[in-house]
Amino acid sequence: MTKVGPVSDSWKVTLPCTRAEAERLKGDIAAFAALDMPPVLMTSEVDGGAWRLDAYFEAEPSKADLALLRTLVSSAAGTATAVERIGDADWVTLSQAGLEPIRAGRFFVHTPTHRGKIPTDAVAFEIDAGLAFGTGHHETTTGCLIALDRLKAGGAVFANIADIGTGTGLLAFAALKLWPVARAIASDIDPIAIEVTAENAAINRVPLGQGPGQMALAVAPGLDHRRLTARVPYDLVIANILAGPLIDLAPDIAAALAPGGRLILAGLLDHQAPRVLAAYRRRGFAPAGRIDRGEWPTLVLRRRPRFG
Structure with a gap:
């Protein structure tokens, strides 16, 4: 995926999901690997123990894009898909804001928005979300x-x-x-x-x-x-x-x-x-x-x- 800055037509798609689905959707999804501009996926826990998926697209998502998202969150069957035009926004920065750093052994992997949270005992790497898998x-x-x-x-x-x-x-x-x-x-x-x-x-x-x-x-x-x-x-x-x-x-x-x-x-x-x-x-x-x-x-x- 190419690196992008502010664009004039960014979009966000939101779907409810289960916790198990959210765990599977963290980060890289092979189903999107062949796309020229794959979305950035972000899952989060909302009120009452429910979970949701936010998918950020550089352009208006197609019917095929929406259908693929629904195959990834089968629990959303029968619920509405929220499609929102973000407008003139840096969609990578928006998505990164919700990506928490990862601790794996001695390693600490973070986006630019979490540079100030590096543990003193960690080997840290800064990796932008949405650039590649x-x-x-x-x-x-x-x-x-x-x-x-x-x-x-x-x-x-x-x-x-x-x-x-x-x-x-x-x-x-x-x-x-x-x-x-x-x-x-x-x-x-x-x-x-x-x-x-x-x-x-x-x-x-x-x-x-x-x-x-x-x-x-x-x-x-x-x-x-x-x-x-x-x-x-x-x-x-x-x-x-x-x-x-x-x-x-x-x-x-x-x-x-x-x-x-x-x-x-x-x-x-x-x-x-x-x-x-x-x-x-x-x-x-x-x-x-x-x-x-x-x-x-x-x-x-x-x-x-x-x-x-």
């Missing part, structure tokens, strides 16, 4: 941050890291903070996501480059780019995508990861985890940890040292 507010991203934190706490050391499907760059930033002399590369199939990652790297003072302590960038489907293949083998790969692509990428990731290396997989639902895990077991991986965040598990795998 991966703000830290979705359970998949939070799960990956917790997985990284636990690997560090367990004494793991990595020198060559790849973040596949990086979104905003957040997970690559976190990995470099934990292992500051490592070489890292972040890739995404969406060139806008890589532009956003570069912007976020500057905001968070993450150096770009090819050397130790620096992060390289690549626009690539999976690992299909010379910058990625030139760095093989990796000792840590992070892939927060979707279950189908994760299964498809199993052969490439197995070929790119060093024996004994670690793999963090996310973007899958709980019922999809057995199929994803099976695809990687066949390629010589063994489970090494799991973080459950609602119905979104994060899998930590280890490539067995002796696998042909």
Whole structure:
């Protein structure tokens, strides 16, 4: 998603939802990933224990947009959809005002509106909402941050890291903070996501480059780019995508990861985890940890040292 400022025709759609739906709607929604201008979704608790969804659009939402929102909040069936033209407003700033910071292990992820709330013991990152997928507010991203934190706490050391499907760059930033002399590369199939990652790297003072302590960038489907293949083998790969692509990428990731290396997989639902895990077991991986965040598990795998 491109970065926007004040626009002349912003819109907000409001629907009631359940608490369970609100938990699922925090942050990144894969159903909107293909849109040129996906909305920013914000859920909040209102009076009496009820919950609601506010979706911010850059332009008047279409019937298809409204229908998609209703599929995400099936509990709203039979209720009216409130569609409001905001007018000349910075819709990203409006939506960010309601996005509370996220604490995941030692990490603290916040929008610009919460710069003054950073805990003294936290590793903080500032990530704008609405720029790309991966703000830290979705359970998949939070799960990956917790997985990284636990690997560090367990004494793991990595020198060559790849973040596949990086979104905003957040997970690559976190990995470099934990292992500051490592070489890292972040890739995404969406060139806008890589532009956003570069912007976020500057905001968070993450150096770009090819050397130790620096992060390289690549626009690539999976690992299909010379910058990625030139760095093989990796000792840590992070892939927060979707279950189908994760299964498809199993052969490439197995070929790119060093024996004994670690793999963090996310973007899958709980019922999809057995199929994803099976695809990687066949390629010589063994489970090494799991973080459950609602119905979104994060899998930590280890490539067995002796696998042909």
